Amino acid sequence: MKLPSLRLPDRIGWRDHAIGAGLGLVYFAWLLGTVRSLGFPRDEGVYFHAGSEYARWWRSLFERGTDALQQGAIDSAFGTNHEHPALMKTLFGLSGWLFHEKWHVFSDASTAFRLPGMATAALAIWVTYLFGARAWNRRSGVVAAILFALMPRVFFHSHLACFDIPITAMWILCIYVHWRALEVRSLGWILAVGVVFGLTLETKHNAWALPLVLVPHALFVQRHAILRGLKAGRVAIPGSLVSMAILGPIVFLALWPYLWNDTLDRIGWWVEFHLHHDYYNIEFLGKNYFSAPSPRSYLPVMVVATVPTVTLLLFFVGAVDRGAVAFRRLRAWLRGLVRRPIGDVPPRDRRETDLLLALSFFAAITPFLLLSKTPIFGGTKHWMPAYPVLALYAGRGFDLAAAALGRALPGLDRRRQLATQALLFACVTFGPLAITAHAHPFGLSSYVPLIGGTAGGADLGLNRQFWGYTTQNAAEEYLNPKAPRGATVFIHDTTWDAWARMQEEGRVRADLRAVGAPGEAMFSLVQHELHMNEVDYSIWVADGTDAPVYIVEHDGVPIVSVYRRP
Amino acid sequence: MAACKLRAAVSRTSLQRWAFAVIPVVGLLELAAHAIQTHSVAPSRDWDAARTYVASQAKPEDLVAFAPRWADPIGREHFGPGLATIDREARPDETRFPRALEVSIRGAHLPAFAGWRRASEQTFGSVAVTTWENPAPAQIIDDLVSLVDPQHLRVSRGDSDCNFVHGTAQSGNLGFGPTVPGDRFVCPGNGFVGASVVADLEYVPHRCIFAPPPGNAPLRLRFADVRFGHTLHGHHALYVEAERDKKGAPVTIRFTAGGSTLGTVVHRDGEGWKPFELDTSSLAGQTSELVAEITSPGGDRRLYCFEADTR
Numbered sequence: 001m002k003l004p005s006l007r008l009p010d011r012i013g014w015r016d017h018a019i020g021a022g023l024g025l026v027y028f029a030w031l032l033g034t035v036r037s038l039g040f041p042r043d044e045g046v047y048f049h050a051g052s053e054y055a056r057w058w059r060s061l062f063e064r065g066t067d068a069l070q071q072g073a074i075d076s077a078f079g080t081n082h083e084h085p086a087l088m089k090t091l092f093g094l095s096g097w098l099f100h101e102k103w104h105v106f107s108d109a110s111t112a113f114r115l116p117g118m119a120t121a122a123l124a125i126w127v128t129y130l131f132g133a134r135a136w137n138r139r140s141g142v143v144a145a146i147l148f149a150l151m152p153r154v155f156f157h158s159h160l161a162c163f164d165i166p167i168t169a170m171w172i173l174c175i176y177v178h179w180r181a182l183e184v185r186s187l188g189w190i191l192a193v194g195v196v197f198g199l200t201l202e203t204k205h206n207a208w209a210l211p212l213v214l215v216p217h218a219l220f221v222q223r224h225a226i227l228r229g230l231k232a233g234r235v236a237i238p239g240s241l242v243s244m245a246i247l248g249p250i251v252f253l254a255l256w257p258y259l260w261n262d263t264l265d266r267i268g269w270w271v272e273f274h275l276h277h278d279y280y281n282i283e284f285l286g287k288n289y290f291s292a293p294s295p296r297s298y299l300p301v302m303v304v305a306t307v308p309t310v311t312l313l314l315f316f317v318g319a320v321d322r323g324a325v326a327f328r329r330l331r332a333w334l335r336g337l338v339r340r341p342i343g344d345v346p347p348r349d350r351r352e353t354d355l356l357l358a359l360s361f362f363a364a365i366t367p368f369l370l371l372s373k374t375p376i377f378g379g380t381k382h383w384m385p386a387y388p389v390l391a392l393y394a395g396r397g398f399d400l401a402a403a404a405l406g407r408a409l410p411g412l413d414r415r416r417q418l419a420t421q422a423l424l425f426a427c428v429t430f431g432p433l434a435i436t437a438h439a440h441p442f443g444l445s446s447y448v449p450l451i452g453g454t455a456g457g458a459d460l461g462l463n464r465q466f467w468g469y470t471t472q473n474a475a476e477e478y479l480n481p482k483a484p485r486g487a488t489v490f491i492h493d494t495t496w497d498a499w500a501r502m503q504e505e506g507r508v509r510a511d512l513r514a515v516g517a518p519g520e521a522m523f524s525l526v527q528h529e530l531h532m533n534e535v536d537y538s539i540w541v542a543d544g545t546d547a548p549v550y551i552v553e554h555d556g557v558p559i560v561s562v563y564r565r566p
Numbered sequence: 567m568a569a570c571k572l573r574a575a576v577s578r579t580s581l582q583r584w585a586f587a588v589i590p591v592v593g594l595l596e597l598a599a600h601a602i603q604t605h606s607v608a609p610s611r612d613w614d615a616a617r618t619y620v621a622s623q624a625k626p627e628d629l630v631a632f633a634p635r636w637a638d639p640i641g642r643e644h645f646g647p648g649l650a651t652i653d654r655e656a657r658p659d660e661t662r663f664p665r666a667l668e669v670s671i672r673g674a675h676l677p678a679f680a681g682w683r684r685a686s687e688q689t690f691g692s693v694a695v696t697t698w699e700n701p702a703p704a705q706i707i708d709d710l711v712s713l714v715d716p717q718h719l720r721v722s723r724g725d726s727d728c729n730f731v732h733g734t735a736q737s738g739n740l741g742f743g744p745t746v747p748g749d750r751f752v753c754p755g756n757g758f759v760g761a762s763v764v765a766d767l768e769y770v771p772h773r774c775i776f777a778p779p780p781g782n783a784p785l786r787l788r789f790a791d792v793r794f795g796h797t798l799h800g801h802h803a804l805y806v807e808a809e810r811d812k813k814g815a816p817v818t819i820r821f822t823a824g825g826s827t828l829g830t831v832v833h834r835d836g837e838g839w840k841p842f843e844l845d846t847s848s849l850a851g852q853t854s855e856l857v858a859e860i861t862s863p864g865g866d867r868r869l870y871c872f873e874a875d876t877r
Contacts, residue, residue: 288769290810291811308596309592309596310589310592310593310596313588313589313592314589317589397589398589400586401586401589401590404583404585404586405586407583408583408584408586408587423590424589424590427589427590427591427593427594428589428590428593429593430593430597431593431594431596431597431600434597434600434601435596435600438600438604448596449596449599449600449603450596450599452603453599453600453603453604454603455603455607455672456603458634458636459634459636459672459674490739492739492740493739493740516738516739517736517737517738517739517742518737518738518745519734519735519736519737519745526639528636528639530769531740531769531806532740533765533769533770533771534740534744534765534769534805534806534807535739535740536639536771537656537744537745537763537764537765537771538737538738538742538744538745538763539737539745540652540655540656540745540763540771541735541737541744541745541747541762541763542735542737542745545647545652546642546647546650546651546652546655546656547642547643547645547646547647547650548639548642548643549643550643551639551640551643553607553640555603555604555607556607556608556640556671557636558636558637558639558640561639561643
């Protein structure tokens with residue numbers, strides 16, 4: 001019997017969607033398997049609550065009809081956390097309602113709330129694979145998708161019912177759909193650009209920067225058509241831009257009921273809120289930053305300190321390769337202008353992929369690289385939309401390395417060629433996999449081996465954590481087994497909502513009572529961050545001792561100190 | 567010659583051909599480094615062995631300190647409040663200690679000991695204990711922070727006396743400010759004085775006399791029977807969040823003794839844990855009342871703390 005060939009056709013098609021979705025699904029399963037070990041950050045508690053409110057409103061719309069459309073009804077639901085658009089919170093809430101309350105798929109409501117965020121992580125992987133496969137080849141796509149997934153900070157944020165991974169996914173999806181629309185130029189793809197741009201706007205305000213990517217790129221790709229049109233006396237605007245301009249705002253407004261009343265004022269407030277956002281504390285190189293200017297070195301140092309080094313090396317190789325191609329094209333164009341002989345010119349890419357990826361990458365990082373007023377309190381999560389592109393260049397870098405391997409070992413049969421390439425693949429992925437898996441659930445404390453791991457990050461004075469999510473670890477390791485019944489606990493940076501949910505889901509013993517001051521507590525927690533040291537010292541005076549009874553550590557670095565009043 | 571050129575060309579070609587190997591090598595090095603780093607954490611037994619050693623060596627006047635600074639909580643956990651005392655942890659500076667036992671991991675050392683003499687070093691697995699000798703330790707005669715009790719101190723705000731109480735400490739979360747100690751002088755209206763620990767601008771702890779000036783009347787602290795030497799050495803600061811924005815009014819502290827002013831020092835926002843030293847040579851060897859008068863034109867969140875000693 002002859003087995004069917006496993007060789008994929010050259011054309012990228014449905015099989016590639018299956019590969020991308022498969023990679024995403026594996027990641028999704030990994031996230032789902034590890035989600036319960038991650039406590040609740042401050043912001044997430046707010047989004048759980050907002051999501052429930054939004055879902056309640058959508059249900060009331062279908063159950064009670066026009067009553068739900070009264071401004072009072074809309075505002076009572078969507079007034080909660082109206083500084084961020086509603087799409088993801090609505091999905092969190094609907095997921096919580098369907099998968100926890102109604103169908104009881106998950107016993108933890110939090111897992112149901114977090115499901116849409118995890119799904120967007122899978123989406124980002126899927127799209128990254130497709131992008132790499134279409135731009136270069138499947139090998140590039142697979143490695144890009146995997147290296148994106150195996151960034152410890154990406155893995156951490158992918159668990160959460162927050163917006164940072166969703167905007168990363170929507171950003172790369174928007175870029176991808178725009179790119180495909182310019183290639184295919186069908187009405188369907190053009191409409192898709194507008195819809196996806198609207199959804200991206202409705203995910204997080206990072207999307208404001210997308211026109212800086214898509215508009216110049218579309219104009220450049222269609223420059224000849226535009227110039228011909230101008231000569232003929234007409235303005236030819238690319239269809240995808242028209243779609244973005246019309247459908248984008250419609251989708252954005254349609255999915256955010258809070259903007260249905262006092263629309264301009266509320267949009268104005270939203271924009272103002274983010275342009276003049278409060279600064280929070282963040283440690284960088286041993287100094288606590290709490291206001292502008294933010295240090296310009298923050299982004300490059302944090303990228304080097306948190307993205308696996310082999311991924312960055314591959315990114316560098318891939319980016320240099322694409323940069324060299326772009327340079328050769330530019331040089332050939334310039335020579336063509338003065339009618340000098342044109343040498344070896346790379347083939348023209350009518351989708352201008354290199355330009356698009358470069359614009360996307362720089363649009364995502366520029367506010368943090370060049371604008372000193374941009375707050376940095378969220379660490380690397382702010383510029384995560386750049387990471388799929390970083391991974392795509394890394395995928396390209398791997399592809400070049402694999403090709404070089406083939407050239408270095410000529411004459412190998414196909415089986416041996418595959419084996420050597422598999423070995424190369426293992427060399428570049430096992431490290432990131434080990435680092436990412438080990439970082440959990442302390443993804444914000446973890447730093448890459450290049451700077452000495454978690455302890456190296458502490459030596460350098462890099463931020464240890466934020467949002468007070470590690471109280472769950474203190475409970476699991478010490479409070480649950482050791483605290484007397486009914487003991488009071490000062491929960492420090494953890495919110496009351498988060499504490500209550502941890503108790504509801506059995507992560508923290510139900511009889512323990514949270515209090516708001518060390519002086520009222522039998523046990524006091526300190527989630528270690530530089531600016532939280534003051535809480536440590538408050539406990540010393542309130543309790544009369546400076547010795548914790550237990551410390552939650554990651555690789556020997558203090559994460560949470562637990563004090564017990566003598 | 568030709569053979570050399572050929573060899574060079576061949577090796578250059580070979581180098582180029584195998585240049586890609588840097589990538590898997592970096593990948594493997596990263597994996598190996600990760601394995602080493604995650605398996606080289608100092609175990610509890612090393613800390614406990616170091617503790618036993620330090621307990622046998624440390625005298626009451628010695629400093630016990632931990633390096634790097636981020637390891638301090640682990641040091642306090644293992645060494646306990648008997649060795650890692652609040653006075654040692656929240657020291658004003660290192661000048662008073664004749665000797666320091668520095669417990670460290672990862673080869674770290676505190677910059678404070680840069681000019682000290684390294685007397686010995688003992689290692690206990692991954693934990694090292696270095697004994698440092700201070701080349702010129704200060705001889706402390708009286709420490710004002712240790713005199714904050716009704717036997718040694720009277721406090722008044724304007725013309726009103728502030729009573730000493732044994733209350734409960736008042737503490738809070740981030741932004742609350744230093745804990746208001748249970749044992750404190752409470753002034754009519756508002757205001758208090760007590761020994762607490764303040765986080766300075768670098769978030770370093772210092773034990774000091776927490777004495778926020780109320781703004782509309784001077785806060786006077788009268789220390790009885792202070793024994794003087796040649797200098798009054800001290801520091802002052804505001805709680806980090808009260809001074810880091812550099813928007814508050816300055817705080818002035820004036821020291822008087824024996825009917826004359828020893829000196830006046832001003833703390834302006836942003837100066838952090840600011841040292842001062844006043845000449846008391848004229849009072850050297852004498853015992854006298856020392857008055858510290860604290861004023862500020864604005865009383866808004868002037869969470870002021872100072873420490874001083876005679877030496």
